[in-house]
Every structure is written in C-alpha cells, then in structure tokens.
Amino acid sequence: MINHNSSVPMYLQISRQLSEAIQQGEYNPGDKLPSESTLCQQYDVSRITVRQALNLLIQQDMAFSVHGKGTFVKPPAINHELNKIISFSRVLQQKGLKGHTCIQSFSPEFQDEAAQSRLGGTVSNLNLIGYATHTPVVYYRSFFPPDIGQRMWQAAKDAEQSGNAFSTYDLYARIGVDMFRVEQSIGAVNADSGLAQVLELPKDKALIVLESVYYAADGSAMEYKLGYYRSDIYSFHLQRQL
Structure with a gap:
C-alpha cells in the first residue's frame, strides 16, 4: 500500500513499489504488469496517477508499453x-534469458527483387520471430533457393516443436549444409505497421536492420536474410583493431 498523506507523490510511491517487485522477481522480463484499472483499485488512486507511475518505469527503462495490450x-x-x-x-x-522462436510464415515461391538478385533466381521465404521470455525482440525474413528453403522450413518446424530459441543459422547443421562465409551490413528503419505488429511496438519505432548473405564453399549464395531488431533492447558490438 501507499501513504496518501506522505510528502512523496503517490505516483512515485507506486512506481517504487512496482520497481521493487520487478527487482525481487515478482515480475519477470516479458511479464505484463497489472492493468491501470487494477492498480487504481489496489492503491485507491486516479488513473492519471497510475499512468504517471507506469510512465516513470518506462522512462527508467524497466518497462515498455504496447498499445491496446498494456505495460510489460x-x-x-x-x-x-x-x-x-x-x-x-x-x-x-x-544474458541469462530464456527464449523461443516461432515460425510466422513460409512461402515456397516468393517475389522479392532484392532476394532474387542476390540469390540469382527464384526464391522461397521463411519468416521467424525470436522471443526473449515472452517479448518479441527480432524478426527474421530469410530467402533461399527453393530446394534449400523447403529443407530449412522442415528443420524450422522441428526446431519450433522443441520450444527453444533458434535462427536459420542454427538450422544448417540440421539439413547437412556447410556455410563458408557471411557478408553483413547494418542499417536502421522505422517500423511500418506490419513490423510494429510483429514486434509489438508503436508504429515508426526505430529498428536495427542486419542484412546478411550466407555463402557456400563454391561461392554460391545460400541465404539472404534481413533481421529486424528492437533498438530499445538489442545492440551490436564490434571490436576493431587500430
């Protein structure tokens, strides 16, 4: 409970109590915090006060909100x-996190000029969503030559059944294909409505984009992949020599 007669603002007291609950493990990463109406009843305060408390947690980088779903x-x-x-x-x-990966979609034949240009012909498309606990943190859009795509899709279905986290990188061993090298570049985009829905973010939120092309030993391109990472959670680190 909170002290309504204290000189400490009520929203700050609520925010501190929720913060302590998170730090003590009462709420785990990805868990939904109580709704505004629940907190209003619990603390006998107005909705404005509750929103101030939740917004403070967001400002302190301890929580994030999803429009229409709540605060997590x-x-x-x-x-x-x-x-x-x-x-x-x-x-x-x-990071001591548990996660899992879900298949969003698979198309045995897909029209994408960038992928077709890099892979040199018809492509298949496999889309995966990677979660840290219950929070989607990355969206993978992978393109393959059709024969590899079918095998990767089957491997992805098997991997999904395990309930573990994986990306296409983990699937090559399952299908018996060796990678020789990978070329990567980093960019950024603002989430359109589709990406915002998949990653449970507000529209136009900044995302990190990692573009990858995987090659076999004979120099042929096996996969063209776009990884869309939540910039509020994910960062990339590269050590360079002088």
Missing part, C-alpha cells in the same frame, strides 16, 4: 557481438 517488464539489454557469428539461443543464454 522490459528484458535486459541484449548485446550481440559481430566479431563472429553467434546463435540467437547463445546470445540469450549469455
């Missing part, structure tokens, strides 16, 4: 090394 505990920042390829599951493990 924010996972800790995820730092991804670019010096070498690291699997999505390994990145989460390094």
Whole structure:
C-alpha cells in the first residue's frame, strides 16, 4: 500500500513499489504488469496517477508499453557481438534469458527483387520471430533457393516443436549444409505497421536492420536474410583493431 498523506507523490510511491517487485522477481522480463484499472483499485488512486507511475518505469527503462495490450517488464539489454557469428539461443543464454522462436510464415515461391538478385533466381521465404521470455525482440525474413528453403522450413518446424530459441543459422547443421562465409551490413528503419505488429511496438519505432548473405564453399549464395531488431533492447558490438 501507499501513504496518501506522505510528502512523496503517490505516483512515485507506486512506481517504487512496482520497481521493487520487478527487482525481487515478482515480475519477470516479458511479464505484463497489472492493468491501470487494477492498480487504481489496489492503491485507491486516479488513473492519471497510475499512468504517471507506469510512465516513470518506462522512462527508467524497466518497462515498455504496447498499445491496446498494456505495460510489460522490459528484458535486459541484449548485446550481440559481430566479431563472429553467434546463435540467437547463445546470445540469450549469455544474458541469462530464456527464449523461443516461432515460425510466422513460409512461402515456397516468393517475389522479392532484392532476394532474387542476390540469390540469382527464384526464391522461397521463411519468416521467424525470436522471443526473449515472452517479448518479441527480432524478426527474421530469410530467402533461399527453393530446394534449400523447403529443407530449412522442415528443420524450422522441428526446431519450433522443441520450444527453444533458434535462427536459420542454427538450422544448417540440421539439413547437412556447410556455410563458408557471411557478408553483413547494418542499417536502421522505422517500423511500418506490419513490423510494429510483429514486434509489438508503436508504429515508426526505430529498428536495427542486419542484412546478411550466407555463402557456400563454391561461392554460391545460400541465404539472404534481413533481421529486424528492437533498438530499445538489442545492440551490436564490434571490436576493431587500430
């Protein structure tokens, strides 16, 4: 409870109590915090006071809001090394986070000029959503030559059944294909309505885009991938020598 007669503003008292509950593990990363109406009843305060308390948690980088769904505990920042390829599951493990990956869609034939140009012909498309706990943190759009795409889709379905986190990088061993090298570049975009819905973000929120092309030993391109990462959670690190 809070002290309504205290000189400390009520919204600050509520924010501190919620912050302590998060730090003590009563709410885990990705968990939804009580609704505004629930907090109003619990603390006997106005909706404006509750919103001030929740907004303070957001400002302190402890929570984030999803329009129409509520306020959620924010996972800790995820730092991804670019010096070498690291699997999505390994990145989460390094932060002590559990996660999982879901297949959003698969198309055996897909029209995409950029992918067709890089892969040299008809392409298939596999889209995956990677979660840290219950929070979507990355959206992968992968394109393959059709024969590899079918095998990757089957491998993805098998991996999804395990309930673990994975990306297409983890699937190559499952289909018996060796990667030789990868070329990557980093950019940024503002989330359109589709990306905002997938990653549960406000429209126009900034996203990090990692563009990758995977090559086989014979020099042929096996995969063209766009990874859309939540900039409020994800960051990339690269160590360069002088």
